Amino acid sequence: MPISSRSPPPAKTAARPSRPFSKSVRRISPGAEAPSFEVSMSYDDPKTHRGNCPCCTPYVWGAYPPKREHLSRRGFFGAGAALTAGMLTALGVSRAGGDALAEAAAALAFAAPAIAEGSTRRARAATGGVTVYRGGTIRTMNSALPVAEAIAIKGGRILAVGGEAEVVSRAGGGARIVDLGGKTMLPGFIDCHGHVSLTALLMGFQNLAPIPAGPIGSIADIQSELLKYRERTGGGRGGWILGANYDDSLLAEKRAITRTDLDEVSTEQPVLAYHASLHVVVVNSYALNLLGITADTPDPAGGVIRRWPGTNEPNGILEEGAISLALPRLPEVSKDELLDLLDKVQDQYAAWGITTAQDGATRRPDYDLLTLAAERDRLKIDVIGYPFFTHIDDLARGDVEVQKDYNGFKIGGIKLMLDGSPQAKTAWLTEPYEVVPPGFKPDYRGYRIVDDLTAANYVDDAFARGWQVYAHCNGDAAADQFIAAIEKATAKYGPGDRRATVIHAQTLREDQLDRMAKLGVMPSYFVTHTFYWGDWHRDSVLGPARAARISPVRSTVDRGMRYTLHNDSPVAPSDCRMLLWSATNRRTRSGEVLGEDQRISAYDALRGITIDAAFQHFEDDIKGSIEEGKLADLVITAEDPETIDPSGLRDLQIVETIKRGETIYAA
Ligand SMILES: [Zn+2]
Ligand SMILES: [Zn+2]
Incomplete structure (x- = not known):
């Protein structure tokens, strides 16, 4: 298939008035168009919605009307509540407090960022000198010239690709020459689906993911990682010890973690761990107390406060809607x-x-x-x-x-x-x-x-x-x-x-x-x-x-x-x-x-x-292969991914990453 350099069709937002999606979006209600299940299994019943992708998290949050006071809160979690309001409006959900919600939604329109004039990263890249890379395997991902001897970059773009003599000559006299030393150069990698902002938010928590995505094999590992969090944050974030991405199905103990496990981390400050699914959190006894969750607290709409068997006493696990008892109380994360x-x-x-x-x-x-x-x-x-x-x-x-x-x-x-x-x-x-x-x-x-x-x-x-x-x-x-x-x-x-x-x-x-x-x-x-x-x-x-x-x-x-x-x-x-x-x-x-x-x-x-x-x-037209005129987005690996045994690809050594000609990572 030929590489298309066609630019995307122009956006037609100005010419075409916004259509009221709120009228066309309908949620499936049990018994109507939804398939019939013995247990209600629909979006309207978040208790049974156990998605495992952050894509659906806003949906779950969106299922609960935010409290009015959340709408005025600042910071991420406050904004999240406002987001929920917008989503409810977008979904055509009308509930008590609808005016406040509509107001919040009206303020949500995306606006272009105001980029300050002056010396941006890009402006600087555009004025950079010429660099030539040679002496390695340059895999271009351009089928017309799959392997090149050398490339020259200038001003954040690729100036020349091909044989070394030709590239060096086109680079001119003052070029900086970099010897790849037998390493491999490839186009910079492109993440084709992920959630970079949610990843950032969760970076503010201790990583409790199971091996190899994280360091966790057992409940003891979770406890020691949470203690590390307290250590590295100088006592926790706003006094809270926060972890994310635990997965109890992959723990050695093969059981859910509870308040008792987190009480081992602290009985003097709140501890909260987010499940990898983002649909469950677990808190310690101190946090339950702080949140006012007791044996007398009823399950909130669309959620479950898990209890010790045979009692009403909460065991620390808060599912789905019950998460909202904790989230708004978490310390705000500043911009x-x-x-x-x-x-x-x-x-x-x-x-x-x-x-x-x-x-x-x-x-x-x-x-x-x-x-x-x-x-x-x-x-x-x-x-x-x-x-x-x-x-x-x-x-x-x-x-x-x-x-x-x-x-x-x-x-x-x-x-x-x-x-x-x-x-x-x-x-x-x-x-x-x-x-x-x-x-x-x-x-x-x-x-x-x-x-x-x-x-x-x-x-x-x-x-x-x-x-x-x-x-x-x-x-x-x-x-x-x-x-x-x-x-x-x-x-x-x-x-x-x-x-x-x-x-x-x-x-x-x-x-x-x-x-x-x-x-x-x-x-x-x-x-x-x-x-x-x-x-x-x-x-x-x-x-x-x-x-x-x-x-x-x-x-x-x-x-x-x-x-x-x-x-x-x-x-x-x-x-x-x-x-x-x-x-x-x-x-x-x-x-x-x-x-x-x-x-x-x-x-x-x-x-x-x-x-x-x-x-x-x-x-x-600007990325994805090493071709003249494209951005100088490049990665250098110690081994050649096309010639090593494929079983070793997960250990491929990334030596350097270059964005618009600028080194943004070096091993
Ligand atoms: Zn998804
Ligand atoms: Zn996704």
Whole structure:
């Protein structure tokens, strides 16, 4: 497939008045259009909504009317409450306090960041001198010239690529010459789906993720990590000891952690740990006391305060709606702190070779953080945001131009979410789950989030406005819904270069890939599912046959389609080396190969984080390959990923990461 340099269709926000989505968005209510389950399983019943993707978290939060007093609070959590208000309005939910909510929503329109004139990172890069890299393997990811001897960069862009003599001559006399010393140079890696702002927020917590994503193997590890947090923060954040990403299903003890476990950390200050699903928190006794949660506290709407068996005494676990008893009481995170956390995330991404990141379900506080970072010139890597579909009206009302780069931050299009996650058995499938969750009928297939007409309306509107549209679809039924919506809109508006993308795409069928190829719809695979949840998918979620073809990348390569690979940070760390390793090896945690037939070559895996990734972002004219005129976004690795044994790809050494000609990471 030729590389297109076509620019995306212009945004039509000015010409076309905003359509009132609030009228078209309907939530599925049990008994109406929702499939019938023995246990109510719908978006309206968050108790049973056990999604495991941060994409759906705002949904869960959005299910509860915020208290009025939260609307005036400052800081992230305050903004989160205001966000909730906006979402409720967007969803057409009218409850008590609706006026205050509508007011809050009206103030939410996205606005372009005010970039200060002067010496920005980019302005400085543009005036940089010439540097020549030679003496290594330069893998360009440009099929017309796959390997080059040398490249020259100038002013943050690639000046020349090719034979050494020619490049050196074009570089001119004063060029700085860098010897790669036999190392490999590649285009900078592109994160094609993740949540950079949410990752930043969670950076403010101690990482309690299981090995290898974090340091945790047991409850004792959780306790010692939380003590480290107290140590490194000088007593905790606002007195709180905070952890995130614990996963009790992967603890040695194989049990939920409770207040008793966290009381071992402290009985004198509050402790809170966020579950990896973001749908559960656990607090210690001190925190329960501080929050006023006692045996007499009733379960809040849409939530559960877990109790010790046979008693009313809370055991510290707060689920779904009950999380809102704790969240608003957490210490506020100042803008400056958030910017510092975002710096840390960028440093981490850069250490993995990433030069462009994604904010794949941008909500209001995320937007505020990213525009502030752009205004203050704090984005050392580019970030592309995709506003969550409850914010489309904000996008239409504001003066932000889609696909316009605001000093490192741009809005790429919009993000829909059409189902849950397979690991939590909330993905919407066409065939039943291998082992259905307790209490469900044997034909349980997960569930949708919006009805077909609503999904079609979103896609129709995105086509009309010229907005690129992404849709989170883990289950094949969700993908059916999205593909049908694209078919309908394509029939109405005609074919075009729209690059609509199925995000996660875990269970795409062969016939769906055929339809997508015809429509120009791309899959973006969360391919590290084969490792993180591969055994679980085979044994409990999908059964061996369907699990063997999750993330069907080989089927996609064989069709000559474009595709990308992602980690969905913070669900999994945004380590691109894991993507290369998983796509080529497909080994589960237990070491078994899951779907040998779907393994691809290292070159094809690299495509999914370089040239095709740039294509997915409508940036293949400036990124994704080492070609004259493109940005000098580069990564240097100690080994050549195309020639080492694929089993070693997860340990590939990133030596240096270069963004617009500037070194942003050096080992
Ligand atoms: Zn998602
Ligand atoms: Zn996501």
